[in-house]
Amino acid sequence: PDPAVAAAAAAALGAAPRDASVGPLAKALNRTEQNVRYASIRALGRVATPAAREALGSAADSHPDAATRRRARAELRKLAHAGSR
Numbered sequence: 204p205d206p207a208v209a210a211a212a213a214a215a216l217g218a219a220p221r222d223a224s225v226g227p228l229a230k231a232l233n234r235t236e237q238n239v240r241y242a243s244i245r246a247l248g249r250v251a252t253p254a255a256r257e258a259l260g261s262a263a264d265s266h267p268d269a270a271t272r273r274r275a276r277a278e279l280r281k282l283a284h285a286g287s288r
Contacts (some may be wrong), residue, residue, distance in 0.1 A: 224255075
């Protein structure tokens with residue numbers, strides 16, 4: 204799909220935190236369009252389930268794009284900070 208549509212879809216999936224959202228969001232991390240990957244990272248952070256955290260951790264550790272790895276690490280840090288409150 205169109206990158207703008209894909210980014211909007213990722214945002215919508217993050218609005219309803221459920222494990223069912225994690226698979227499509229994790230798959231979207233492999234898209235070539237940066238805005239789609241970033242929207243997926245933000246959405247996974249909103250989902251915040253253990254499966255979402257695992258997908259973020261995988262992207263943070265091994266995504267081929269360095270900026271995407273940094274964004275995933277930043278999202279994980281936000282989750283860790285929110286969990287320590």
